Amino acid sequence: MTTVMLVHGAWHQPSTWAKLETELHALGHATRTPALPSAGNRPTAGMHDDAAALAAELASIAGPVVLLGHSYGGIPISEAAAGAGNVDRLIYLAAYMPDKGQSMYTIHGIPDPEDTDGMFPLIDEPRTALYGDLPDAEAEQAVRELVNQTVRSFAEKAEAAAWRNIPSTYIITEQDKAIPPALQKQMAAQAAEIRRIPGGHSPFLSQPRRLAALINEIVRSTSPVDQWGV
Template sequence: MTTVMLVHGAWHQPTTWAKLETELHALGHATRTPALPSAGEHPTSGMHDDAATLAAELATLSGPVVLLGHSYGGIPITEAAAGAGNVDRLIYLAAYMPDKEQSMYTLHGIPDPEDTDGLFPLVDEPRTALYGDLPDAEAEQAVSRLVNQTVRSFAEKVDAAAWRNIPSSYIITEQDKAIPPALQEQMAAQAAEIRRLPGGHSPFLSQPRRLAALIDEIVRSASTPMPGSTA
């Protein structure tokens, strides 16, 4: 059985995956949802700590594992999977897909911060940016569950890019208000294949069944298209 490890994005916690986990379990997949230490009530950890947490979790699994990162989660999965022998595929869901020596700052073309201590401000208008296609009540509940995120997590650069050696899929969310689709397209060009979903930044909440079916299709696909191909 394939284990799908779901890695949450910035300001989030593993509970955000509950609806998608239910759908993936129904399709016969096991799941893991590790908590990144860079997000929480009083976090101080950086991206390398997040990657180490994921690497430790991967070491407890015999495989095969499909490692999925959402949004910021794409950065630590890129580093963590580089030293793992049981990851069959990487999935970037509306996620940052850095190369070696890149960070979230790098990918946005923003200068590195002089001070990496402290917390990174929450994205402007999170209800619209993160949950624009959710009903008001559900979106408000999701916003209420957001936690703090460290500057270090966004500033630290990855030491290795696992997607250069492990087949990868990029799922572009076509009406995303958090990570512009144009930036997603640019990063997705590095992936072995590109998939697309209509809708906003958090399809695991707005369309979990459709997303689970797409993940299932990717997991079960035996072929590995050449970089830059689309589906």
Template sequence: MTSTRPTLLLVHGAWHQPAAWDRLRAELDVLGYQTRAVDLPTSGPDARGGMQDDADAVRKEIAAIGGPVVLVAHSYGGIPASEAATGLSQVEHLVYLTAYQLDRGESMLSFHGVPDPVEVDVLIPLTGDPRTAFYGDLSDAEAEAAISQLSDQRLQASADRVTEPAWRSIPSTYIVCTNDQAIPVSLQEKMAVRATDVRRIESGHSPFLSRPAELAALLDEIVTARG
């Protein structure tokens, strides 16, 4: 690995934890990449704060790397990643993995046409069927293990609005997950038009678990082609 190869900084989605990236990180390690995974404060057993707190956590990790960075954000993680990287010259590329690539003044809730809640200082219950929504292409045992690692999530993170998104000044790639049951392909495509480039992977919402080697190879292609 050359000294100019970027570190991949991985930003997890809502309800998830950094360990969700472990399979992908192992595959990226084989390809010679250094990786780091952000621990977002709005998700976890002691969930606190809002999207800006998550963005601060991303900024701190970028600063700690001290060299070129490619941000890889999943689902909700695209929002604090966009907010954090603006103006940071060491961030060379943004990758939105079926992620929210929002514009100025948008929040996750507003993007879905949901009005701002009266009270944001609450946790979002994990409702519905996470097995189908997040892990439809995992085995039952793998899905059960992944579900057991899900944590509480703060509502404020979904209500906070983006100020100046980094994708307006930093090149970006959107990875559409074509079998995603959590963020429909039509919504992914709506956000993907904001990216510099669009790629696709035949997976559900969590290819870092279901197709880690394939996703690692795709990220390698994106990093190699950047700039």
């Protein structure tokens, strides 16, 4: 059985995947939702620490894995999967898709920070940017569950780009107010295939059944043979 590993974005925790996990389980998929150490109450970890945590989680799974990263989560999955032998496909969900030597700063064309200590400020108007298509009560609850995120995680540059060797799918969120669809399309051009889903930045909350069906379709079309191109 293929395991779908779901990697959360900045300021988030694994609990953000609960709705999507329920839908994926109903479709017969096993899931893993590791926590990234760069996010939390008082985190100090960087992106390389996140990638190491994901690599350890991947090593603990016996069978094949489809590895999905959301938003910032696309950066550490790109590094972690490069050293794993069991990842059959990468899915970038409204995610950063770095090449080797890129960080979130470089993807946005922002100069590297002089000081990488401390926390990166929360995105402006998170209710609108992250959860614009959620009902007010759900959006407000989601905002309350956000945690701190380190500057280091955004500043550290990827040491590998696994999508160059592992088949990848990019899912563009068409009304995204956090990562502009135009930037997503730029990054998606690097992927083996591009899919689209209407709505905002967090479809795992706003339309988990629809997203699960799309992931299911991608997983079912993926086989270990794809990775080796034979």
